Amino acid sequence: MSARETLIPVCDYDLAATLDSGQAFRWQRRGKAWAGVIGRRWVRLEAVHAGIRAETTEPVADWHWLTDYLQSDVDLTAVIQAFPDDPPLQQAVTACRGLRLLRQEPWECLASFMLSSTKQIVQIRQIIATLCEQHGTTLAVPGGEPPAFAFPTPAQIAGLSEVQLRACKMGFRAPNLLAAARMVAEGAFDPERWRTRPLAEARAELMQLRGVGGKIADCVLLFAGGFNEAFPVDVWIKKALQELYFPRRRASEKRLQQFAATHFGPQGGYAQQYLFHYRRTMK
């Protein structure tokens, strides 16, 4: 049975917080719903009482691509029970209950976070929107919807010049993205193979790319690879850790990194997302 719509039954899922939390950059609010692109499909999502209502352009027989992206089968209670039992984290969990991690497509996630360095989230969204509009494949959308575009493939980006990429306002990040796209297009880097390796190896593999350091690698490991123990340390997390866990004395960069890597356990990536969202939206 194919249909253009479905209901994904799920509870404890804050769709708005999840889609707007800075882990993915392509979701647009449309009233009570959200419009976006997953792979080569346009999608509209809306939180309803029984779960998440989804609508696509063409009829769909198997919705696994969407439930996998949304990670709607994850038992959030079990994830949160694996968190360390400390007051700051419990406070963030209480405030942001229902916040989830998505499972994104590896190339789009890698490229997106390569464009994220020292940019505000609103600006990252703008750069990526421009990149997709100018260089991504146009997708079919329902009547009345504005045009939608796929994220440009490695081959599409590899065929561009640095000047064309800089025209998307990505500045000094342009040569790094171009080099990565060319490596993928030439077969010198597989944007998916790292997911099958142990975390440390996968992280090292990603960090071979110029412009990918520890933080961006951790974002890709977490948001596209399902490495839930990955804990990206960015400026917001540094503020959160400093204020919540070291309020008396200033903690060094190294101390914060050490704490981040050891305190939060196997579901540290979820904990990171709660602390990140809490610090960014609650104060």
Place this chain on the structure above:
DNA sequence: GCCCAGGTGAAGC
């Protein structure tokens, strides 16, 4: 104008 942004890499002590 000024400071900062989901950083990284290279150069300087």
Place this chain on the structure above:
DNA sequence: GCTTCACATGGG
């Protein structure tokens, strides 16, 4: 080892 700086661009 650790600290400082350049790198584009735009928001607040």
